[in-house]
Amino acid sequence: MIEETPLSSCPWSDAPQPPPPRSRRSIASGKCKNCCIADADVGDGPAYRRVGDHRLDMAGRSGGAPMTNPRTGSIQLNDVTLGYDRHPAVHHISGCFKAGSLTAVIGPNGAGKSTLLKAIAGMLRPLSGTIARASETSRLAYLPQLAELDRDFPISVEDLVGTGFWSKMGPFRRYRREDRLLIDEALEKVGLAGFNKRMLGTLSGGQLQRVLFARLMVQDAEMILIDEPFAAIDTKTVSDLMGLVRHWHGEGRTIIAVLHDMGLVAEFFPDSLLLARECVAWGATSHVLTPDHLAKARSMIEANDPHADECERAA
Amino acid sequence: MTGFSYLYDLLITPFTDFAFMRRALVGSIALSIGACPIGVFLMLRRMSLVGDAMAHAILPGAALGYLFAGLSLGFMTAGGLIAGFVVALLAGLVTRVTILKEDAALASFYLISLAGGVVLVSLRGSNVDLLHVLFGSVLALDDITLLLLAASTTVSLLALALLFRPLVLECVDPLFLRTVSQSGSVAHFGFLALVVLNLVAGFHALGTLLSVGLMMVPAFAARFWSSTLDCTILTATLIGMISSGVGIVISYHAGTPTGPTIILSAGGLYIFSILFGRRNGLFLRLLPRKHLAA
Numbered sequence: 001m002i003e004e005t006p007l008s009s010c011p012w013s014d015a016p017q018p019p020p021p022r023s024r025r026s027i028a029s030g031k032c033k034n035c036c037i038a039d040a041d042v043g044d045g046p047a048y049r050r051v052g053d054h055r056l057d058m059a060g061r062s063g064g065a066p067m068t069n070p071r072t073g074s075i076q077l078n079d080v081t082l083g084y085d086r087h088p089a090v091h092h093i094s095g096c097f098k099a100g101s102l103t104a105v106i107g108p109n110g111a112g113k114s115t116l117l118k119a120i121a122g123m124l125r126p127l128s129g130t131i132a133r134a135s136e137t138s139r140l141a142y143l144p145q146l147a148e149l150d151r152d153f154p155i156s157v158e159d160l161v162g163t164g165f166w167s168k169m170g171p172f173r174r175y176r177r178e179d180r181l182l183i184d185e186a187l188e189k190v191g192l193a194g195f196n197k198r199m200l201g202t203l204s205g206g207q208l209q210r211v212l213f214a215r216l217m218v219q220d221a222e223m224i225l226i227d228e229p230f231a232a233i234d235t236k237t238v239s240d241l242m243g244l245v246r247h248w249h250g251e252g253r254t255i256i257a258v259l260h261d262m263g264l265v266a267e268f269f270p271d272s273l274l275l276a277r278e279c280v281a282w283g284a285t286s287h288v289l290t291p292d293h294l295a296k297a298r299s300m301i302e303a304n305d306p307h308a309d310e311c312e313r314a315a
Numbered sequence: 316m317t318g319f320s321y322l323y324d325l326l327i328t329p330f331t332d333f334a335f336m337r338r339a340l341v342g343s344i345a346l347s348i349g350a351c352p353i354g355v356f357l358m359l360r361r362m363s364l365v366g367d368a369m370a371h372a373i374l375p376g377a378a379l380g381y382l383f384a385g386l387s388l389g390f391m392t393a394g395g396l397i398a399g400f401v402v403a404l405l406a407g408l409v410t411r412v413t414i415l416k417e418d419a420a421l422a423s424f425y426l427i428s429l430a431g432g433v434v435l436v437s438l439r440g441s442n443v444d445l446l447h448v449l450f451g452s453v454l455a456l457d458d459i460t461l462l463l464l465a466a467s468t469t470v471s472l473l474a475l476a477l478l479f480r481p482l483v484l485e486c487v488d489p490l491f492l493r494t495v496s497q498s499g500s501v502a503h504f505g506f507l508a509l510v511v512l513n514l515v516a517g518f519h520a521l522g523t524l525l526s527v528g529l530m531m532v533p534a535f536a537a538r539f540w541s542s543t544l545d546c547t548i549l550t551a552t553l554i555g556m557i558s559s560g561v562g563i564v565i566s567y568h569a570g571t572p573t574g575p576t577i578i579l580s581a582g583g584l585y586i587f588s589i590l591f592g593r594r595n596g597l598f599l600r601l602l603p604r605k606h607l608a609a
Contacts, residue, residue: 014445121494150486150488160488169482170496199542200487
């Protein structure tokens with residue numbers, strides 16, 4: 001059993017950690033005491049431009065004001081345990097994905113990475129603990145692993161990307177000209193200009209992933225969760241899509257990505273969360289990717305113990 | 316000129332001479348317009364056999380209605396609708412709260428429904444003439460039945476229009492739909508309700524089992540002619556209507572039972588589509604055509 005390291009709590013505050021807020025009420029107040037205090041000075045200015053406004057340079061984070069309200073994008077984990085059939089897949093994890101942060105979730109297979117993303121996206125109820133977003137109205141986009149899509153369905157690239165407008169249009173509202181333009185623009189940004197009328201079934205794996213990234217762009221969410229987006233994708237596509245991720249980061253969106261390529265993580269991701277059912281380390285990538293931590297993660301026992309007792313650990 | 320009048324005698328005269336032929340044509344065309352789009356979605360969701368399952372689930376309800384009130388349109392329709400909705404709801408419920416998959420849950424409940432229906436019928440000791448329910452009587456559609464068919468088609472088309480976007484998303488990318496909206500379940504159950512509605516309307520004309528045929532076979536055939544969804548739906552509906560007309564005419568001249576002949580016509584168009592379809596038709600593969608430059 002891996003012992004919890006101090007790093008497993010909020011990685012952005014240097015001060016000694018106050019215990020994470022436990023009741024739902026403290027979450028509803030929208031404050032993440034551990035780490036979002038620093039946002040106060042960014043949050044109030046006239047820095048709110050609509051995120052959907054794609055006319056910005058690719059200069060990255062330093063180029064211009066953040067485009068989202070920084071305080072709406074943070075995600076707080078309070079002693080969260082996730083799992084299936086009472087067996088934990090993610091065990092007692094606390095911490096905070098700060099608004100506007102770009103975090104890689106890494107760890108061996110079966111470490112609970114996808115489970116964590118699923119739970120943050122609201123598709124899986126925690127066995128215990130709470131997951132809180134700073135604002136209930138802030139939008140979250142979730143790109144799960146590829147296999148879930150029916151690629152034989154006769155739908156065009158354009159229409160699939162257009163489904164990203166759902167939170168704006170719902171089931172009935174019609175697409176207007178500017179929506180069409182946004183779709184064109186998103187396709188152009190992922191390098192698929194002119195693919196509008198192509199049918200889903202005719203796309204290659206890499207092209208499909210580009211299309212899904214175009215939809216993420218159209219979704220225009222403050223929080224973006226991507227689960228192994230670069231599995232079985234060529235390097236050109238990876239670097240194109242990684243460019244997009246950094247672009248979103250520059251716009252002030254909160255991004256959490258499950259990744260396996262440590263080189264990519266070390267190069268582009270300021271923060272990392274190393275999972276091995278327990279949280280092994282969470283913080284600045286350079287502090288997380290140490291041989292010590294990685295060895296610890298590798299030693300995780302993947303199988304559930306069928307005779308495990310109830311967990312006694314204090315919440 | 317003789318060729319033209321021969322054709323006129325062959326195709327038009329049956330309808331100008333006999334009102335029941337006109338009614339049969341109108342009724343089955345109405346059915347095609349309602350049921351074929353539903354069939355396309357069933358096919359695309361890989362639920363082609365769900366129509367069959369639902370038809371079996373409806374049968375006992377319709378039979379019970381018959382037991383209570385004889386050949387009463389209202390009772391048989393209500394019985395069929397109730398049985399179909401109950402089975403669809405129970406199957407959906409079991410799928411969502413247990414580990415059973417949709418197909419397993421649906422199969423179990425329609426089998427229970429079917430067996431229960433047969434037991435109830437035999438307990439009453441009546442030798443119900445189920446042939447009407449099984450194979451319909453498209454040549455004996457009265458005004459009320461025609462109105463029922465038209466109403467069901469109208470409701471079905473309107474509901475499909477309302478459900479269209481969530482239904483498409485529920486087919487292509489259900490997980491995505493779940494992240495952005497709760498409407499996946501609404502779309503799913505609404506869609507199953509439409510399947511039941513169309514089958515119940517269909518059994519008055521074609522019988523419970525054959526009405527599945529008019530729902531599904533045109534959809535399969537349409538897949539060989541069109542690549543987009545809207546085009547597939549239109550083609551399927553067109554093929555359904557043509558099958559109806561052709562089937563009725565053939566049954567008139569050849570003296571065959573009308574319902575099955577309609578489905579056989581659809582089957583003929585289906586085989587024609589497999590052979591000569593514009594998309595992936597077998598014949599097209601045999602043509603020596605050079606590949607394109609890019």
